[in-house]
Amino acid sequence: MEEDIDTRKINNSFLRDHSYATEADIISTVEFNHTGELLATGDKGGRVVIFQREQESKNQVHRRGEYNVYSTFQSHEPEFDYLKSLEIEEKINKIRWLPQQNAAYFLLSTNDKTVKLWKVSERDKRPEGYNLKDEEGRLRDPATITTLRVPVLRPMDLMVEATPRRVFANAHTYHINSISVNSDYETYMSADDLRINLWNFEITNQSFNIVDIKPANMEELTEVITAAEFHPHHCNTFVYSSSKGTIRLCDMRASALCDRHTKFFEEPEDPSNRSFFSEIISSISDVKFSHSGRYIMTRDYLTVKVWDLNMENRPIETYQVHDYLRSKLCSLYENDCIFDKFECRDVTLEASRENSKPRAILKPRKVCVGGKRRKDEISVDSLDFSKKILHTAWHPSENIIAVAATNNLYIFQDKVN
Amino acid sequence: MFARGLKRKCADSEDSPPAPPACSLQRQSLLDMSLVKLQLCHMLAEPNLCRSVLIANTVRQLQEEMSQDSAWQVPAPASAGRGPLERLVSTEILCRTPWEQQGGHSAADSGGSPAPDLLSEPPGAPSAQAPRGAPGCAWEAASPRESRGGFQRSLDQIFETLDSKAPRAAEGLFADVDGPYYDLDAVLTGMVGAKSVPGDGFETLAPTGAPPPGVSYKRDLGELDHVVEILVET
Numbered sequence: 001m002e003e004d005i006d007t008r009k010i011n012n013s014f015l016r017d018h019s020y021a022t023e024a025d026i027i028s029t030v031e032f033n034h035t036g037e038l039l040a041t042g043d044k045g046g047r048v049v050i051f052q053r054e055q056e057s058k059n060q061v062h063r064r065g066e067y068n069v070y071s072t073f074q075s076h077e078p079e080f081d082y083l084k085s086l087e088i089e090e091k092i093n094k095i096r097w098l099p100q101q102n103a104a105y106f107l108l109s110t111n112d113k114t115v116k117l118w119k120v121s122e123r124d125k126r127p128e129g130y131n132l133k134d135e136e137g138r139l140r141d142p143a144t145i146t147t148l149r150v151p152v153l154r155p156m157d158l159m160v161e162a163t164p165r166r167v168f169a170n171a172h173t174y175h176i177n178s179i180s181v182n183s184d185y186e187t188y189m190s191a192d193d194l195r196i197n198l199w200n201f202e203i204t205n206q207s208f209n210i211v212d213i214k215p216a217n218m219e220e221l222t223e224v225i226t227a228a229e230f231h232p233h234h235c236n237t238f239v240y241s242s243s244k245g246t247i248r249l250c251d252m253r254a255s256a257l258c259d260r261h262t263k264f265f266e267e268p269e270d271p272s273n274r275s276f277f278s279e280i281i282s283s284i285s286d287v288k289f290s291h292s293g294r295y296i297m298t299r300d301y302l303t304v305k306v307w308d309l310n311m312e313n314r315p316i317e318t319y320q321v322h323d324y325l326r327s328k329l330c331s332l333y334e335n336d337c338i339f340d341k342f343e344c345r346d347v348t349l350e351a352s353r354e355n356s357k358p359r360a361i362l363k364p365r366k367v368c369v370g371g372k373r374r375k376d377e378i379s380v381d382s383l384d385f386s387k388k389i390l391h392t393a394w395h396p397s398e399n400i401i402a403v404a405a406t407n408n409l410y411i412f413q414d415k416v417n
Numbered sequence: 418m419f420a421r422g423l424k425r426k427c428a429d430s431e432d433s434p435p436a437p438p439a440c441s442l443q444r445q446s447l448l449d450m451s452l453v454k455l456q457l458c459h460m461l462a463e464p465n466l467c468r469s470v471l472i473a474n475t476v477r478q479l480q481e482e483m484s485q486d487s488a489w490q491v492p493a494p495a496s497a498g499r500g501p502l503e504r505l506v507s508t509e510i511l512c513r514t515p516w517e518q519q520g521g522h523s524a525a526d527s528g529g530s531p532a533p534d535l536l537s538e539p540p541g542a543p544s545a546q547a548p549r550g551a552p553g554c555a556w557e558a559a560s561p562r563e564s565r566g567g568f569q570r571s572l573d574q575i576f577e578t579l580d581s582k583a584p585r586a587a588e589g590l591f592a593d594v595d596g597p598y599y600d601l602d603a604v605l606t607g608m609v610g611a612k613s614v615p616g617d618g619f620e621t622l623a624p625t626g627a628p629p630p631g632v633s634y635k636r637d638l639g640e641l642d643h644v645v646e647i648l649v650e651t
Contacts, residue, residue, distance in 0.1 A: 175463075175466065221470055226467060276444075280471045
């Protein structure tokens, strides 16, 4: 049936030849490109899989473009740090697309320590009719060549190649948690727990340190960097968030080392909600600029907040994403779920294994905290914390979201009327 | 485990009679849980720094509240300017003797207070070193390059101290050794044998004033062994 085939198109690309999913297939990051035509996913095994949206054909107007596998490549391999006797995980932490400037696509992918620039290009023609080589590529004996011909390009089956163009390594002592491409398209930054480095795409053997919050005595460490992003239009401005729920905006023109922030965003604590877990749940897991650059959106454990850059003392909007978890904080601390890092574009969805039909209508279900349970609500106690969605991506212009749940990728789109 | 997240309202009742035992029990088990998590962090090859920092901050907050609660009747000014290391010592003691703390609450009513004594007791060398397994090392493990540097510096400090403070006693000792690599045992033995020690590095360990010769150098040796053991482990 058509629907089953669609499911297989997406899911089979993740499952290896065995019928069970291995841990290496767990998706660790999802990112649409700027047009939404391509969707890249990174997994724990260091692989990147890129999906491309089908061109809408005139024959099937009612059918929106489906996403099919476009390219798969091994971005990072496990490495061994001999100095520390530690293995460096190959898990892809973040993928960021570069704006498209020619026929090829470029993306940055990073694991804990190394950022790589990949070029993904199509080849659908190949030259034929070489003089010095025969059809199989073997060299011809020059003595046998009697005529000259001009090689011609002939069409071939589409081949998508991914090649590593740059490797930016050895700049981070701690784990890289964010990368962000600058609006000048010449530089980008990579942020780890304590430092942020600025890179030029052309230079791989050095980077410029722009933020360093490492204390002289590590025992005094109380705050780490959790996310960072460049302003969408001003190439001198960026923000970074911390584990204490604060956001700092920095201007690189002010000084070489941006340890002194230009703006400091922090919401005063609500004394009525104070608990031992207040600090943990206030830790910001992701920060994003709006398209205009006027607002930033931050995600902490229970809320999404929208801030106006012109107002530092509190957010302009706060959305409770799953406030019903507030009463469960102790259990969540116990099973470590409280440390999960959610991304800024997610919506709370309960991933249930029954939802395997690709065209199932996704309804966010209301969760009630206690007391009487209404007919279509779910009690908070029945929530299974092992089925959680950590990685989602929203199409830049249409109502399409990609949701990654362990090793499966679900794409939900608006029903076409 | 608990129906609600622990609220701070428990600790707000500082003016009224001491916090109810249930609240401090909850706090205690939360503290235990946090310390276990930190220990696990420390055992992992590469601990998640953010997680370690958040847990450590939670531990500090719990300790602050606990010390506030138990010290509200007997102020302990000695604990005011302490760094996190000493605070962790109090935690360790609190963790080991939860029943004493409970006793401390009720005893505080009558004026006797063993718990505040535990808090204000200056940390002895062994217990000062043990909690380094807690936050201090959790993220130091993330950068052993720096801690190895620290180890080297501490060793250098020891050798420097020996060189400058006890030249006469050490002369004969160093003369026997070739090259820059000294036999640590020989050095320590020689150092302890010379009673003109201690140098800068050991002021905190060896008590000031002239100790009785027979007992003191054995204790010094024990403490030195302990220090070296810790340094080597780092």
